[in-house]
Amino acid sequence: MALEIERKFLLCNEDWRDQVTRTRRIRQAYMVDAIGENSRASVRIRIDDEAANINIKSATIGVQRQEYEYPIPLEDAERMIASLCHLPCIEKLRHIVEYQGHRWEIDEFYGDNQGLIVAEIELSALDEIFVRPPWLGREVSDDARYYNVNLLRHPYRRW
Numbered sequence: 001m002a003l004e005i006e007r008k009f010l011l012c013n014e015d016w017r018d019q020v021t022r023t024r025r026i027r028q029a030y031m032v033d034a035i036g037e038n039s040r041a042s043v044r045i046r047i048d049d050e051a052a053n054i055n056i057k058s059a060t061i062g063v064q065r066q067e068y069e070y071p072i073p074l075e076d077a078e079r080m081i082a083s084l085c086h087l088p089c090i091e092k093l094r095h096i097v098e099y100q101g102h103r104w105e106i107d108e109f110y111g112d113n114q115g116l117i118v119a120e121i122e123l124s125a126l127d128e129i130f131v132r133p134p135w136l137g138r139e140v141s142d143d144a145r146y147y148n149v150n151l152l153r154h155p156y157r158r159w
Helices: 015-019 074-084 148-153
Strands: 003-011 020-032 041-048 052-058 064-071 086-099 102-109 117-123 136-139
Touching: 015 020, 015 086, 020 074, 020 148, 041 074, 041 148, 052 074, 086 148
Parallel strands: none
Antiparallel strands: 003 064, 003 117, 003 136, 020 041, 020 086, 041 052, 052 064, 086 102, 102 117
């Protein structure tokens, strides 16, 4: 079993932009969107500048979830999004920032989620210590509104 430990934060300023080492465009859509009380997992297709993947993630709230991710051919991913997924897609730029020995992924959303920017850090243990960058704001790890799968039905611009 693959276990993801991820914490998610809002940002309090734009100072992180000067520290970006890499940016890639991401488009993702959900085959199973894990919304509803009987849902156990979400299944998504993600295409970015580097690869295409299928991802299965447990439908639990919090910083620790099961996650499985596998590469798939780009052509297959495009077909799956067009014919098997709920649309529209989640569209975002993912900016990478290295800070005090940790990698931060800062997602800047577009489309119906324009204006939302969140920072995520993956940890190797629930109690792993990390230094909070000065641009980091409030933690939203336990707020399901900020999960990508929920942004499909409840886009940020409608909040």
